[in-house]
Amino acid sequence: MAGRSPIWVGGRLSVIVAAMGATANPMGAAVEPATASEDGVDRDRLVAYLDDLLDAKAGKDYCPNGLQVEGRPRIHRLVTAVSACQELFTRAEEVQAEALLVHHGLFWEGSPRQLTGIQYARVSQLIRSGTNLIAYHLPLDRHHTYGNNAVAAEELGLEGLEPFGSHAGLHIGYAGSYPRPLPWADFVARCHALFDQEPLVFPYGPQQVAKVGIVSGASESDLHTAIAAGLDAFITGEATEWVMNVAKEAGIHFLSCGHYATERLGVRALGDHLAQSFDLDVEFIDIPNPV
Numbered sequence: 001m002a003g004r005s006p007i008w009v010g011g012r013l014s015v016i017v018a019a020m021g022a023t024a025n026p027m028g029a030a031v032e033p034a035t036a037s038e039d040g041v042d043r044d045r046l047v048a049y050l051d052d053l054l055d056a057k058a059g060k061d062y063c064p065n066g067l068q069v070e071g072r073p074r075i076h077r078l079v080t081a082v083s084a085c086q087e088l089f090t091r092a093e094e095v096q097a098e099a100l101l102v103h104h105g106l107f108w109e110g111s112p113r114q115l116t117g118i119q120y121a122r123v124s125q126l127i128r129s130g131t132n133l134i135a136y137h138l139p140l141d142r143h144h145t146y147g148n149n150a151v152a153a154e155e156l157g158l159e160g161l162e163p164f165g166s167h168a169g170l171h172i173g174y175a176g177s178y179p180r181p182l183p184w185a186d187f188v189a190r191c192h193a194l195f196d197q198e199p200l201v202f203p204y205g206p207q208q209v210a211k212v213g214i215v216s217g218a219s220e221s222d223l224h225t226a227i228a229a230g231l232d233a234f235i236t237g238e239a240t241e242w243v244m245n246v247a248k249e250a251g252i253h254f255l256s257c258g259h260y261a262t263e264r265l266g267v268r269a270l271g272d273h274l275a276q277s278f279d280l281d282v283e284f285i286d287i288p289n290p291v
């Protein structure tokens, strides 16, 4: 996905969708798309579709998944992005989006519960502009088709993908292998291109990389899972102090490819899917973050 322009606009496919009738989603439930006579999409129907598609009620998370702030009931333009922040809200208003779909929403365990200061400014801006805020955190890391890790594993050309790296009892990452192992330098170049950012690497694994695990975001502790699984390389978003020595002593490659950068993939893939399934214009807004 590297090399795409920071913003792109999905096509309006209402005629095609209307001709297709109900859209079967990969989880098995049928969802009625918008009819040709009705413009846009009903907000609650879109959220119900996403909850079902992403199995959003499964497992524990650090935030509510689904609709976090209620705005206008009908959505014509949807902006996708990685992280909720005021710059994003302003840019979504500029393109007249009725809804935002993000990976990192606003209400986190341990963050202040009062609507004061920056949290007040953020929430009040959404309410004033009538912008819906829809957020999916771990469901959008672990999904088998649109999750950050499944998309990354696929784009890196890994085969035989298996769930990897569990979080509160559910796997959120993927591991796979190259039938013909890749030279280390080629593997790093592939990661650099995919995530559009130079990774921080601790190159202590084999010269030829065959078995790889990926867990997006801040999942350094899954390095231990990768070692136990006998992988050659482990990719995550962030690094912390101890990983260098653990990687060196275990003889494994560790790649920190960026928390933000590893979590751009899922929400973009999901946005493409929604643009094809509903009467929606979808734009991805990139607000790069080097962490």
Ligand SMILES: [Zn+2]
Pocket (backbone or CB within 6 Å): 104, 216, 217, 218, 259, 263
């Ligand atoms: Zn994250």
